[in-house]
Amino acid sequence: xxxxxxxxxxxxxxxxxxxxxxxxxxxxxxxxxxxxxxxxxxxxxxxxxxxxxxxxxxxxxxxxxxxxxxxxxxxxxxxxxxxxxxxxxxxxxxxxxxxxxxxxxxxxxxxxxxxxxxxxxxxxxxxxxxxxxxxxxxxxxxxxxxxxxxxxxxxxxxxxxxxxxxxxxxxxxxxxxxxxxxxxxxxxxxxxxxxxxxxxxxxxxxxxxxxxxxxxxxxxxxxxxxxxxxxxxxxxxxxxxxxxxxxxxxxxxxxxxxxxxxxxxxxxxxxxxxxxxxxxxxxxxxxxxxxxxxxxxxxxxxxxxxxxxxxxxxxxxxxxxxxxxxxxxxxxxxxxxxxxxxxxxxxxxxxxxxxxxxxxxxxxxxxxxxxxxxxxxxxxxxxxxxxxxxxxxxxxxxxxxxxxxxxxxxxxxxxxxxxxxxxxxxxxxxxxxxxxxxxxxxxxxx
Ligand code: URA
Numbered sequence: 001x002x003x004x005x006x007x008x009x010x011x012x013x014x015x016x017x018x019x020x021x022x023x024x025x026x027x028x029x030x031x032x033x034x035x036x037x038x039x040x041x042x043x044x045x046x047x048x049x050x051x052x053x054x055x056x057x058x059x060x061x062x063x064x065x066x067x068x069x070x071x072x073x074x075x076x077x078x079x080x081x082x083x084x085x086x087x088x089x090x091x092x093x094x095x096x097x098x099x100x101x102x103x104x105x106x107x108x109x110x111x112x113x114x115x116x117x118x119x120x121x122x123x124x125x126x127x128x129x130x131x132x133x134x135x136x137x138x139x140x141x142x143x144x145x146x147x148x149x150x151x152x153x154x155x156x157x158x159x160x161x162x163x164x165x166x167x168x169x170x171x172x173x174x175x176x177x178x179x180x181x182x183x184x185x186x187x188x189x190x191x192x193x194x195x196x197x198x199x200x201x202x203x204x205x206x207x208x209x210x211x212x213x214x215x216x217x218x219x220x221x222x223x224x225x226x227x228x229x230x231x232x233x234x235x236x237x238x239x240x241x242x243x244x245x246x247x248x249x250x251x252x253x254x255x256x257x258x259x260x261x262x263x264x265x266x267x268x269x270x271x272x273x274x275x276x277x278x279x280x281x282x283x284x285x286x287x288x289x290x291x292x293x294x295x296x297x298x299x300x301x302x303x304x305x306x307x308x309x310x311x312x313x314x315x316x317x318x319x320x321x322x323x324x325x326x327x328x329x330x331x332x333x334x335x336x337x338x339x340x341x342x343x344x345x346x347x348x349x350x351x352x353x354x355x356x357x358x359x360x361x362x363x364x365x366x367x368x369x370x371x372x373x374x375x376x377x378x379x380x381x382x383x384x385x386x387x388x389x390x391x392x393x394x395x396x397x398x399x400x401x402x403x404x405x406x407x408x409x410x411x412x413x414x415x416x417x418x419x420x421x422x423x424x425x426x427x428x429x430x431x432x433x434x435x436x437x438x439x440x441x442x443x444x445x446x
Contacts, residue, residue, distance in 0.1 A: 015039075015049050022056035030069035037073035041172035051183045054176070054191065062190040064235075070190065071236055074198035077172035081119075081148065081204045086156050088117040089295035093287055094200055095211040096192065096219055096229070097129035099367035100254030100392070103211065103284050104132045104162070105268035106276070109320035111288050112160035113311035116295035119155050119203060121165050125376045125384075126181060128217065128367030130264065133164050134376075138262035138342055138386035142330030160324050170199045178380060187219050189229050197236040207243045207294030209287050210234075214442050215252035217363025223248065223442050230445040245290045248442035249283050253361040253396050256280035260375040260389015260410065266338035272318040279395070282440050285309075342387040344410035348417060352400040356430040361396050365427035366407075369420040373411055388412055390424070397437040400430060 013035045021028060028036075036053065039045045062070055083090050091111070095101055108118045122132035122144075133144045146154065146163045154161045165174075173195050180186050180195075200208050212230040213220070220226035230246035237244030249255075256277045258267040270276045271284060289304040298304035311317040322332045334340045352358075370376055374385035391408040394400050407424050411417040 015045055015053075019049065019052045019056060022053060022060055025060050027063060028066050028069075030065065033066060033069040034073045037070065037077060037172050040175065041077040047179055050176070050179055051185075054180055054183065054185045057190060058185040058188045061188075067190050067194060067232070067236070068239060071194045071198050071201070074170055074172045074176075074194055075202055078170050078202065079148070079166075079168040080202050081169070083117070083119055083152065083155055083204055085152065086117045086159075088115055088159060089206045089297070090117045090119055090204070091207045091209065091291045091295045092118060092120055092200060092203060092205050093209045093211065093291060094196060096196070096213050098213040098251040098255060099128060099130065099217040099363040099370070100256045100259045100264065101130060101211075101213070101251070102132075102135060102256065102258070102264035102268050103280070103287060105135060105265060105321075106271035106317070107284050107288055107291075108160050108162055109272060109324065110284070110308050110311050110317040111291045112158070113316040113320045114292055114307045115159075115297050116291055117155055118160045118291075119151070119205070120160070120162050121169070121199065121203060122162065123165070125371075126380065127378070128364055128371055128376065130259070130261070130367075130370075130376060132162065134384050134386075135261045135264050136162055137384075138265050139325055139330040139334055142325060143328050146328070154327055158320070158323050158327050160320060162324060162328065165199060169202050173198055181380070189225070189232055192219060193229060193232040193236060197233050201237070201240045201242060205242055207291075208237060209290045209294060210244060210246040211283070211287055212246050212248050213251035214248050215250055215363065215438070217254065217367050218251040227443060227445065234445050243294055245294060245444065245446040247286055247290060247444050250438045250440050250442060251363050252438045254363050254366055254392055255283060257392045258389060259366060259370045259392065260373075261384060261386040262341035262343065263389045263391065263410065266341055269318075269321070269335060269338050272312060272321055274312055279440055286441060344385070344387040344389070344412045346411050346417075348409045348411060348421070349405040350407045350409070350421070350424050350428070352394075352402055352404045352406055352430055354430055355402045356400065356432050357434040358394050358396055358398050358400055358406070358428065359431040359435045360427070360429035361392065361394070362427040365423045366390060366392075369409075369423035369427065372419040372423065373409065373416050374413065385412055388416075395437060397435055399434070
């Protein structure tokens, strides 16, 4: 019998007592937290006990000392990376997840073209939110699974790596996140902040920019909650001596005009070619400015903006994406000609039922609709269709005419289309009075 199952072996470190303590609103000691996370990562504590503990944390929270111990225990469950062989400042960006949030794809090349090294470790989409890895894999041949030596070598070579988390980085989070996903315990500030920050602190960064989403399509629906999440993560970064800046950005309606995988790659390429929708540009440039400032390669936001714009207008950022795609095994032809990306065979348009102003374009419903079409996964083991998705043809505040197409669905499977359509229809609302579009930037925390 393992110590976790046998209280007699160490009465101070007993999983049932730890669960009961948190369930009853008590405070766990750092030793208890280290032990329970370590034993869970080592597979010595079963999922049913960890689910009970995580639910107790979800309900009762963690105080500052408990949270610090929780993050540290997660971080120590695996390897810590070292990119000291790369002279440039190493700055990553992480988003708490949204719909149409393809910012990492244009941002990484733009920032790397300005001389900041970007070791970007991204995740997959789950539920209504998309994931950078799934989008990248719409590029034929692109490899997102890199082992640490290859990751290190590519970062030195290109200054930008777009990859998934390696097996050995924070293995406790790998198990815990899957467990939380299956037990309704994702939307918790201590659990989200410890999950994200343990992984980011294990990357050995010089700085981190967080895009904390706010609104219907975000984990945190209310601005106060997302600010608390941002403050918590910035505080964790500070405790590790890593500068972290968080920007709170809107996720009430999807970002940009494309929701899916191949279509989001195409929209990102458009940004790198000097085009792209205004909201996507605003968020991308704003996060890029923060990354250059944290990397010490620009004196102020204005200079940072000018450098990023020049990286785009000179073609350097586009060429950086081509270089990274080639380095990671992808077909660069699709970057030069995005019409070669996977595409769905059929289209269906949802039109405005009446004239007026678009007052709602709900990110949550549209994210779920895209998932139902096959652009995302309901369960971890589901596969993705890179060609399906949604094109948003009108945004909140736009005047619309009866019969005008508002959303174009790219679909491959009729049954999936039938599941997605009611959600798309529900997501849209037309009113008589014009409403102002929601502010894109809700604030910042540093
Ligand atoms: N992203 C993560 O990595 N973890 C969470 O808990 C939520 C979003």
